[in-house]
Amino acid sequence: MTLDALSAHTETVPPAAALEEAAQRLIAQHADALPDLSGLIVLLPSLHAVAPFARALAQAAGRSTLILPRLTTLPQLAAQMPLLQPTTSELERQGLLYGALRERGWLREQDRWSMARALMSLFDELTLHRVALPEDEADFARRLAAAYGAREGPSLRFEARLVHSLWQVHNAVLADRPDATAAYVLRLSRLAREAPAPLYAVGLGQLAPVEVECLLRYAERQPVRVFAPALLEASKDPVQEVLAAAWMAGPDTLGERALRLRERHPASPLANRLRLSAAHGLEQAAQLAEHKLRRWLAEGRQSIAIVAQDRLAARRLRALLERCDILVSDETGWTLSTAAAASVVMRWLDLMASDFHHRELLDFLKSPLIFSDVPAPARREAVYELERLIRSRNLVSRLAHYRIAARETGSTSLALLDRLEAARRLWPREAKPLADWFATLRQTLDGLGITQALRADLAGAQLFALLATLEEDAQKTPGRFHLAEWRRLLDEALEATTFRDASIDSPVVFTHLAATRLRRFDGVILLGAGAEELPSRPEGSPFFNEAVRAELMLPTRRQTLESQRKDLAGLLSGANEVLAIWQSEKDGETHLPSPWFDVLATLHEMAWGDDLALREELRPISPPRSGATPRPAPRLAPAQVPTRISASGYNSLLACPYQYFARHVLGLNEEDEVTVEMEKQDFGQVVHRILARFHARHPVITRLGEEEAERILRAITEEVFAPLLAQNYLNHAWKLAWEAVLPDYLAWQRSREQNDWRVAGQEIARRRRLALDDGTAVELVGTLDRLDRADDRLAVLDYKTGDPSRLRKRLKDAGEDVQLPVYALLAGEQVAEAAYIVLAKEGPTLVPFARDIASEAALVEARLVNILGNLRAGAPLPAHGREESCRHCEMAGLCRRAFWETLP
Known part of the structure; x- marks a missing residue:
C-alpha cells in the first residue's frame, strides 16, 4: 500500500513553494475560523518544517496574531495516543532473540547480538507492512526458494528456519507486551478510531502501509487532505x-x-x-x-x-x-561510540582485556575525564611520574607490577593505581545477569571519578542517560551473560546511538x-x-x-x-x-x-551548451613556494646554551649541530620506549646489567673454578632475563645469543686477569666541570661501563654488541668519535688504555683506542670548551645534512633536509 491509495484525498502543490501553497489553501478552507486554527492538525515530514510552515500560515492569513494548528509529525501524533498494556524495551527484544540463538547453538557467539539486531529490523518491517509469514516452516522455505529462483539447499533452509522459528518466538513472548513497532501500530489504530480533528498532511514522503491505512481510516471520521509536491513531473515548475x-x-x-x-x-x-x-x-x-x-x-x-x-x-x-x-x-x-566520553568507557574495558598494557593505561589516564575528583595539577603530576616509572623499568603490563614499582619509589601515582585495582576487582570472571554488568560499570565510573566528568559533558550526559536506560531495561532481560557477551552488547548500543550537539x-x-x-x-x-x-x-x-x-x-x-x-x-x-x-x-x-x-x-x-561544471576561479589548495626551504642554522641566547652535556650529546653536536639543537636545546629527544620484543640496543643494555652484577660480586674470576664461574654467570643471566622472558617468549632468542658468547667471555676475562688487569668498577656515574672563557662553566657527565686496573695503570672500557670493524672505522679518524676520550676525561686520573669490548658471536674482541688517549682527551676537552664558548657568543647551529648522520636521525622532519637539498 502506497500514497497512491490516498489519491482521493491528495492535491499537488508546486515544489518550490509547497509550504506557501499548502498554507494558502488551508487558510482559504478555514477562513471563517481565523484567527483560531487550533482545531486542526497538520502533519509535516519533520520538525524542521514546523517553523517555516508556521511563518507561511501567518503570511497567508495576513494577521499579526494567529493561533496555530497542532504542527507535528505522524509518529509524534501517534505517540500521544495512550496504550493500556505495558511495552517491551528494545533491549528486552534483543536479549530474547540473543537467548534463542544461543539456546539453539546458531551462529558464532560474536555474531549473535548483531544478528539479533538484524532480526529486530526485519521483524519491524514485517509488522509495518502487515506481512504474515506462513505457519508452516517448510512452506516458507518453498516460497523463499521460488523467490530466489534456486533449489532448497542447506543455506536456504537454514535461513528459512532461523527467520521462521525466531519470528514465532518473538511474537509468542511479546504477545502481551508489544515492542515499540507493534505499539506504534496500535497507537495508529487508536488515532484512526478517535480522529480528534481535521487533518492536513504536507510533503510526507514515503509512508508504510500501516500509516497509509491509518490515514484512510482517519478519513472515514474526519476530513483528510494531503498536499504532495509535484516532484519529477512535467508541470509548471521549470526545474x-x-x-x-x-x-x-x-x-x-x-x-x-x-x-x-x-x-x-x-x-x-x-x-x-x-x-x-x-x-x-x-x-x-x-x-x-x-x-x-x-x-x-x-x-x-x-x-x-x-x-x-x-x-x-x-x-x-x-x-x-x-x-x-x-x-x-x-x-x-555522529555515533556515540566515537565521542570521547564513550571512548573512556571502552578503554577501561580494553584495559582489563589487555591486562593493563602500559600504552592503553597511559592513554586512559591522560583523559581529563578520569579521576576528575582529583585536582588537575596533582593528577597530571601523578600520571607523569607513572609514565617515567614505566619507561625507566620497562614495565609492559600488569597492574600489580606498576603498583609494586610505585610503592618502592614512593610515587604519587600509587593512589591512582590503588583506585584502578579496586575498580578492577569489581569485575568477576563468571557470568552475570545483564543488569549486574551495567551496575558494575556504574560503580566503576563512580570509583574512578568519571561520573562527575560525564555529567558535565554534553556527550557524557547522553552516554550516562543511555547507560541508565540500558541498566533499567536489562532488569527484565532473563539469562546470564559473560563479560565478553555483555561487552559486545554495549558496543552495539553505542554504535546504534547518535549524538547531536544541540547547543550550537x-x-x-x-x-x-x-x-x-x-x-x-x-x-x-x-x-x-x-x-x-x-x-x-x-x-x-x-x-x-x-x-x-x-x-x-x-x-x-x-x-x-x-x-x-x-x-x-x-x-x-x-x-x-x-x-x-x-x-x-x-x-x-x-x-x-x-x-x-x-x-x-x-x-x-x-x-x-553548458555541462553545469563549476568554472569559478578558486584559491590554490597550498600557497605557492617562494623558493627552497632554507637550511636551518639557529642561534642561541647565552642563557639557552646547555650547562650540562654528555658524551652522546657531544657526539650529536659534532655529527650535526642542528640535531644537537633539536635534541638537547629544544628537548625533543625521543623518550625511552617500553619494549616487549627486545631490540639490539636493548640487548646491549641487558648484557651490561648482567656483567655489572657479575663483576660486582666477583671482581676476580680466577679465584673461582671455571665451572663455578660459568654457573654463577648463567644464574645471573637467568635472573636478569626472567622478567623479559615473561613479557615475550621471543626474547629467548636474545638469551640464547648471549649464552653462546658467555663461555668465551669468561675465557677472555681470565686471560685479561692473567695480564694483571682487575675489574675496579662498573656502571660508574662521573662528572667534570669545564670552565669557559667568559667565566661560566659547563658540566660534562657520563656513566663508565667499566674501569680496570693493573698496578698503577687505569683502563677505561665500554661494552658493545655491534660490529668490530665498524667500531674500528669510527676510531680511525681523530676527533670523529669522542666517547672514549670523554670517558677518559671523566675517569679523573691518567688513563693508560681505552677500548671497546665487543661481545660478538665470534667471541669477545677488544677494539683499542689506537692513539694516545690522554692527548686525545685533552684535545676533545679543548674543542668542547671552544664550541660552547662560541655558542654563548652567538655562533649558529647549522644542519650539516651529511648522509651518514641523517640516515637514522629522528629530527629529519624538523630540519626538512629533503626540501632544502632538492629544491633550487
Missing part, C-alpha cells in the same frame, strides 16, 4: 521539468528531450541554481566547500546547508570551518538528504555527489534479496532510490543555489559522478 526529462524514462531519446526543453525554455532553469565540481581528493573537496561557504556567508546568506553524503569529507570540512571560527549546527550527528545555533547546518524535505536554503553544498555516495548505498541485511522482498511486499531498493531521487529533486527546487562536489580521485583510482548528475549534465549540455 522539475528539466529533472523529469533527465531522470524519468520515456520513449524518446535524451537528445529529443533536450531539444524540446530548449524550445520551451531558451534560458536554462538550472543555469544559476546548480553547479557540479569534481575535486581531486579529500582535501580539495573540503577546501572547495569551505571556499564556497565562506563566500556565501560574506554575501550575507542566512540559511546554508551542507548535505553530508560523504561523511569523511564532511568531517574534514568541519575541521576547516572550526579553524576559521565558523561553528555549524549538526543535524546528522548557526546559519550553517550539516544535514542529510531526507531532512531537507520542504525546507528552503539560501545555499546548499551537496558534499558527496559521486557514484559511491549518491544514491546512498542501502544498509546491509543478512536476509532476503530484492526478489524475496518484492515477494513479501517489503520495500525494495527501487523504492528507496525513487524516494532519494525525489528528495534530491525537492532540494534543487527549494534552494537558491546548489554546489554538488565529489572526489574524482580516491586512493589513485578514478571515481565517477552520481549517475543522476551525470545524465543531468549531459542533457543540460545538449539543450543549452
Whole structure:
C-alpha cells in the first residue's frame, strides 16, 4: 500500500513553494475560523518544517496574531495516543532473540547480538507492512526458494528456519507486551478510531502501509487532505521539468528531450541554481566547500546547508570551518561510540582485556575525564611520574607490577593505581545477569571519578542517560551473560546511538538528504555527489534479496532510490543555489559522478551548451613556494646554551649541530620506549646489567673454578632475563645469543686477569666541570661501563654488541668519535688504555683506542670548551645534512633536509 491509495484525498502543490501553497489553501478552507486554527492538525515530514510552515500560515492569513494548528509529525501524533498494556524495551527484544540463538547453538557467539539486531529490523518491517509469514516452516522455505529462483539447499533452509522459528518466538513472548513497532501500530489504530480533528498532511514522503491505512481510516471520521509536491513531473515548475526529462524514462531519446526543453525554455532553469565540481581528493573537496561557504556567508546568506553524503569529507570540512571560527549546527550527528566520553568507557574495558598494557593505561589516564575528583595539577603530576616509572623499568603490563614499582619509589601515582585495582576487582570472571554488568560499570565510573566528568559533558550526559536506560531495561532481560557477551552488547548500543550537539545555533547546518524535505536554503553544498555516495548505498541485511522482498511486499531498493531521487529533486527546487562536489580521485583510482548528475549534465549540455561544471576561479589548495626551504642554522641566547652535556650529546653536536639543537636545546629527544620484543640496543643494555652484577660480586674470576664461574654467570643471566622472558617468549632468542658468547667471555676475562688487569668498577656515574672563557662553566657527565686496573695503570672500557670493524672505522679518524676520550676525561686520573669490548658471536674482541688517549682527551676537552664558548657568543647551529648522520636521525622532519637539498 502506497500514497497512491490516498489519491482521493491528495492535491499537488508546486515544489518550490509547497509550504506557501499548502498554507494558502488551508487558510482559504478555514477562513471563517481565523484567527483560531487550533482545531486542526497538520502533519509535516519533520520538525524542521514546523517553523517555516508556521511563518507561511501567518503570511497567508495576513494577521499579526494567529493561533496555530497542532504542527507535528505522524509518529509524534501517534505517540500521544495512550496504550493500556505495558511495552517491551528494545533491549528486552534483543536479549530474547540473543537467548534463542544461543539456546539453539546458531551462529558464532560474536555474531549473535548483531544478528539479533538484524532480526529486530526485519521483524519491524514485517509488522509495518502487515506481512504474515506462513505457519508452516517448510512452506516458507518453498516460497523463499521460488523467490530466489534456486533449489532448497542447506543455506536456504537454514535461513528459512532461523527467520521462521525466531519470528514465532518473538511474537509468542511479546504477545502481551508489544515492542515499540507493534505499539506504534496500535497507537495508529487508536488515532484512526478517535480522529480528534481535521487533518492536513504536507510533503510526507514515503509512508508504510500501516500509516497509509491509518490515514484512510482517519478519513472515514474526519476530513483528510494531503498536499504532495509535484516532484519529477512535467508541470509548471521549470526545474522539475528539466529533472523529469533527465531522470524519468520515456520513449524518446535524451537528445529529443533536450531539444524540446530548449524550445520551451531558451534560458536554462538550472543555469544559476546548480553547479557540479569534481575535486581531486579529500582535501580539495573540503577546501572547495569551505571556499564556497565562506563566500556565501560574506554575501550575507542566512540559511546554508551542507548535505553530508560523504561523511569523511564532511568531517574534514568541519575541521576547516572550526579553524576559521565558523561553528555549524549538526543535524546528522555522529555515533556515540566515537565521542570521547564513550571512548573512556571502552578503554577501561580494553584495559582489563589487555591486562593493563602500559600504552592503553597511559592513554586512559591522560583523559581529563578520569579521576576528575582529583585536582588537575596533582593528577597530571601523578600520571607523569607513572609514565617515567614505566619507561625507566620497562614495565609492559600488569597492574600489580606498576603498583609494586610505585610503592618502592614512593610515587604519587600509587593512589591512582590503588583506585584502578579496586575498580578492577569489581569485575568477576563468571557470568552475570545483564543488569549486574551495567551496575558494575556504574560503580566503576563512580570509583574512578568519571561520573562527575560525564555529567558535565554534553556527550557524557547522553552516554550516562543511555547507560541508565540500558541498566533499567536489562532488569527484565532473563539469562546470564559473560563479560565478553555483555561487552559486545554495549558496543552495539553505542554504535546504534547518535549524538547531536544541540547547543550550537548557526546559519550553517550539516544535514542529510531526507531532512531537507520542504525546507528552503539560501545555499546548499551537496558534499558527496559521486557514484559511491549518491544514491546512498542501502544498509546491509543478512536476509532476503530484492526478489524475496518484492515477494513479501517489503520495500525494495527501487523504492528507496525513487524516494532519494525525489528528495534530491525537492532540494534543487527549494534552494537558491546548489554546489554538488565529489572526489574524482580516491586512493589513485578514478571515481565517477552520481549517475543522476551525470545524465543531468549531459542533457543540460545538449539543450543549452553548458555541462553545469563549476568554472569559478578558486584559491590554490597550498600557497605557492617562494623558493627552497632554507637550511636551518639557529642561534642561541647565552642563557639557552646547555650547562650540562654528555658524551652522546657531544657526539650529536659534532655529527650535526642542528640535531644537537633539536635534541638537547629544544628537548625533543625521543623518550625511552617500553619494549616487549627486545631490540639490539636493548640487548646491549641487558648484557651490561648482567656483567655489572657479575663483576660486582666477583671482581676476580680466577679465584673461582671455571665451572663455578660459568654457573654463577648463567644464574645471573637467568635472573636478569626472567622478567623479559615473561613479557615475550621471543626474547629467548636474545638469551640464547648471549649464552653462546658467555663461555668465551669468561675465557677472555681470565686471560685479561692473567695480564694483571682487575675489574675496579662498573656502571660508574662521573662528572667534570669545564670552565669557559667568559667565566661560566659547563658540566660534562657520563656513566663508565667499566674501569680496570693493573698496578698503577687505569683502563677505561665500554661494552658493545655491534660490529668490530665498524667500531674500528669510527676510531680511525681523530676527533670523529669522542666517547672514549670523554670517558677518559671523566675517569679523573691518567688513563693508560681505552677500548671497546665487543661481545660478538665470534667471541669477545677488544677494539683499542689506537692513539694516545690522554692527548686525545685533552684535545676533545679543548674543542668542547671552544664550541660552547662560541655558542654563548652567538655562533649558529647549522644542519650539516651529511648522509651518514641523517640516515637514522629522528629530527629529519624538523630540519626538512629533503626540501632544502632538492629544491633550487
